[in-house]
């Protein structure tokens with residue numbers, strides 16, 4: 001058999017879902033993006049929250065930067081340290097992330113781990129990021145994430161602990177020193 005037929009991409013698919021999966025379909029990629037929405041920016045914070053091998057995290061961050069989903073920014077010169085921030089192209093994935101979360105909860109877990117609210121009024125968002133109280137689709141920076149009834153209130157890692165407090169999406173996550 002021709003090796004091309006066993007390729008790991010979807011080059012033969014004329015489909016925009018296939019095109020999207022070329023960029024976000026690898027294991028861990030969507031969870032890196034999820035954490036970026038929660039305000040995780042630094043390598044070690046992704047590492048402790050995701051619990052993934054360093055090589056995998058490095059590869060995912062590199063690919064997402066190359067695809068224009070994350071912007072790599074130097075925040076310290078010696079030693080050199082970079083942080084990763086969602087671009088507009090990355091932020092445009094929010095409805096997809098929300099839809100996957102709602103589907104996972106309704107069809108698989110039946111557990112609400114996090115609640116997404118309209119920061120302006122405190123109402124819980126609907127499945128399409130609409131605020132039932134204000135009658136608007138809520139922009140990503142105005143979405144507040146708070147712990148849901150199913151969330152572990154005594155997590156081990158500093159990122160999970162920081163996420164026990166209500167916070168707006170995209171705002172840099174501040175972790176307590178260990």
Ligand SMILES: [Zn+2]
Nearest residue numbers: 118121131134
């Ligand atoms: Zn509202």
